[in-house]
Amino acid sequence: MLTAGAFSASSLFNLSLAKGLSTANDAVEGYTPLEVAGDEDYWTVIQQAYTVDRNIINLNNGGVSPSPRIVQEAVERYNKMANEGPSYFMWRILDQGREPLRQKLAALAGCSAExxxxxxxxSEALITIIYGLDLEPGDEVLGTKQDYPNMINAWKQKALRNGIKYTQISFNFPIENDEEIVAAYEKAITPKTKVIxxxxxxxxxxxxMPVKKIARMAHAKGIEVICDGAxxxxxxxFKIPDLECDYFGxxxxxxxxxPIGSGMLYIKKDKIGKIWPLVCNDNPRGTDIRKFETLGTRSFPIEQGIGEALNFHNAIGPKRKEERIRYLKNYWANKVKDIPGVSLSTSLKPEYSCAICGVSIQGMTPQELDKQLFDKYKVHVVGITWENVSCVRVTPHVYTTLQDLDTFAGAIEEIAKSKKV
Ligand SMILES: Cc1ncc(COP(=O)(O)O)c(C=O)c1O
Structure with missing residues (x-):
């Protein structure tokens, strides 16, 4: 059932964790992912695979997530190996793991390894596309005010350098209507729009966001779609091709x-040739996806550690993991949503949200709430003030416990009560 690691013979996952997880998996066999989402016996096994500091409650996994122990140990092991003779062990040994890793990532992404x-x-993946696309002066790109700043800035820089026009629409989220979202993009399209x-x-x-519906609408007008899947x-x-976008980072x-510092770029096979690599190689117009990997010397241990993360992810099962994280989001959100003075910025419908949910308390800025949550309750979140968004962003992960969320929800209740005049 478990896919082999990039270095399968010595996979730490196979050596240490697979047995415990497979016992836990056996116990929930026959249950749907939704049913397993609330099975604390099962998730306790997963929680214990992480080494997080339980003295703080980290609910900012949307920023960056910790790796389970097996992934950390793999990176350490590969790092030691690399330092036994970097050019030999990195370029002749660890480098052998890249193609099996590509295959494993492609299996999860549901596309060709090519x-x-x-x-x-x-950032690196998406900026490769943003800078790598040939656009003419006057060509238009359509994005939103709610996209990620690195990407917005990349488009603005491209507009400055190449004379393209970058247009941003703005959404008042939450929106529980795909057609409304698609229509907003469609309305902003002009005959010069080349990319969404x-x-x-x-x-x-x-x-x-309804990426597939946006892509269908865009493609019918000859417009390409870049998807930020951070x-x-x-x-x-989900499988990337099911989104029907042209590019995905x-x-x-x-x-x-x-491992922290690992990413992935997907380009639809027939589009590879026309994208200029960010760091060039000897065949910048080539159709081999590997032309985007001429990054110079980088961390092979981090890259190879991805294999263990895939083993861990696949052992839980993608749907089971999705449903658990959504369950955790709903668990705390339902506890706080009716407290006077508290409001949520995110839909609780499964088709419109999963891990991330915004919350705010009347009379407090997001930064004040962020600070109070940490100072008094040791709950780490992130205060967001961006365009028309003002909330504290809360993101649990599979290692988050229900007790963590009880503490967080209790803190929100106490703070909201203290703010009531
Ligand atoms: C939507 C989105 N896009 C891109 C990024 C950039 O990710 P990274 O810092 O890993 O490049 C982030 C980071 O949080 C993000 O939220």
Missing amino acids: EIAINRNS HVTHMVNWLGQI HSFGLMD TSLHKFLSA
């Missing part, structure tokens, strides 16, 4: 729990 490049993060940039899961408050890959159970150090 469409996957391994890199360091979403869409964030799969909006980082500020977790809205899930938060969705490794969290939700993600960070593996978010919900996949891969």
Whole structure:
């Protein structure tokens, strides 16, 4: 059932964790992911695979997520190996793991391995596309005010350098209507629009965007679609080609729990040739996806550690993991949503949210609430003030316990009560 690791013979996962997890998996066999979402016996096994500091409650996994112990140990082991003779062990030994890793990532992404490049993060993946696309002066790109700043800035820089026009629409999230979202993009399209940039899961408050519907509408007009999947890959159970976008970038150090500083780029096979690599190689117009991996010297241990994160993820099962994280979000959100003075910024409908949910308390700025949650309760979240979004962003992960969320929900209740005049 478990896919082999990039270095399967010596996979730490196979040696240490697989047995415990497979016993836990046997116990829930026959139950649906939704049923297992609330099975604390099962999730206790998963929680124990992490080494997080339980003296603080980290509810900012949307920023970056910790890796389970096996992933950390793999990175340490590969790092030791690399330092026994870097050029030999990195370039002749560890480098052998890249192709099996590409295959494993492609299996999870549901595409050909020839469409996957391994890199360091979403920013690198998406900026490769943004800078690598040939656009003429006057061509238009459509994005939103709620996209991620690195991507917005990349488009603005491209507009300055190449004379393209970058247009941003703005959404008042939460929106529980796909057609309304698609129509807003459609309305902003002009005959010069060449690209739509869409964030799969909006980082500020977790809205899930109807990427496939946007892509269908865009493609019917000859417009390409870039999808920022920083938060969705490794969290939700989907296959990239099902989104029907042309390009997709993600960070593996978010919900996949891969080593920090690992990312992935997907480009539809027939589009690879026309994208200029960010760091060039000897065949910049080539159609081999590997042209995007000429990044110079980088961390092979981090890259190879991705294999153990995939083993761990696959052993839980993508759908089971998605449902558990959504369950955790709903668990705390339902506890606080009716408290006077408290409001949520995110839909609780499964099709519009998963891990991330925004919360605010009347009479407090997000930064004040963020500070109080940490100072008094040791709950780490992130205060968001961005465009029309103002909330504290809360993101549990599979290692989060219900007690953590009880503490957090209790803190929200206490703070809200203290603010009531
Ligand atoms: C929507 C979105 N896109 C891109 C990024 C950039 O990710 P990274 O810092 O891993 O490059 C983030 C980071 O949080 C994000 O939320």
